[in-house]
Amino acid sequence: MTKKVYIARNYRSKFDAAGKAKMDCETILENNGWKNIGFKQTWIANSILGTLISALGVTWAILRLKSGSTVCLQYPFNKFYGYCLWGAKLKKSKVITLVHDLKSLKGKYGHSDKEVNLLKQSDQLIVHNDKMAAWFTEQNFNAEIANIEAFDYLHTDNPDAKRTETDYNAIRIVFAGNMGPFIYELDGLDRGNFKFDLYGVGYDEKKIKNINDTVLDYKGCFPSNEVIDHIDGDFGLVWYGNTLDSCDGVTGKYLMYNNPHKLSLYLLCDMPIIIWDKAAMADFVEKEGIGFSISSLRDIKQRLAELTPEQIEQMKQNVQRVKADVQSGQYLSRALNKLS
Structure with a gap:
């Protein structure tokens, strides 16, 4: 049996956006020669049954784990991350942890010594970016750290997906996701050659101050496996x-x-991307030439006015280059290679 292994788990749905990144990571690990020693990946919505299957799968994986193996764990892993660590140490195996989410960096939770100490038991970490890596270093992590740079999103292009040529007099800026309060403030921006197309949940037309003079156009909500073809x-x-x-x-x-x-x-x-300039991924966007960063949404009008059609076209070409890596799992593959 291979020495590089991972443990598949149950997800609530095959088409759930929340689990998409982790499901993709399992596929990428498999494509890179890592073997699943747990149960097969499942998609059972019932939380009790799903948790039971994951618990049994982890136990089965620990029993099968060979001494001296390298185990890639995804964090968080419900209630089972600590259990997996215990099993890996019992079998004298190395642990690589791929970090998806950190409660300690979310203000509503605050710093968690428990979380930090749990992650310190990992031998190597794959984290999001340089900013997150620096935070781990500040917590006195001794583990070797690699950055994933961008999360892969496995997908095969649909040739029938609608892609309309850019009208530079009416640029469409897309926001997809939960509609935060800032959405309804966009009508307060100085008008320019742009409007906002919205996709997702939480849209409330009643919050628009003047429905007859709005830059917002709500397009609807679609399942995660379909939304790419609609945007x-x-x-x-x-x-x-x-x-x-x-x-x-x-x-x-x-x-x-x-x-x-x-x-x-x-x-x-x-x-191409428009992103807050203090966001960790602003550096990635600028470095790869796949968009631009702004300190305020009030800057959009000026920044778009400064861009020539040729510059926007170059951004789109750069997007195609990065997209090819994202949809084929190259970012995680490269991070794994850095640690092997």
């Missing part, structure tokens, strides 16, 4: 919070460390 726009917006001037609140603070899966979704929709 048709020119730029994708990564922004959270209550105001136009900064990404505030819990989600805004987290954006300073987090790689939002939303950004990868936009790339698969062939769109």
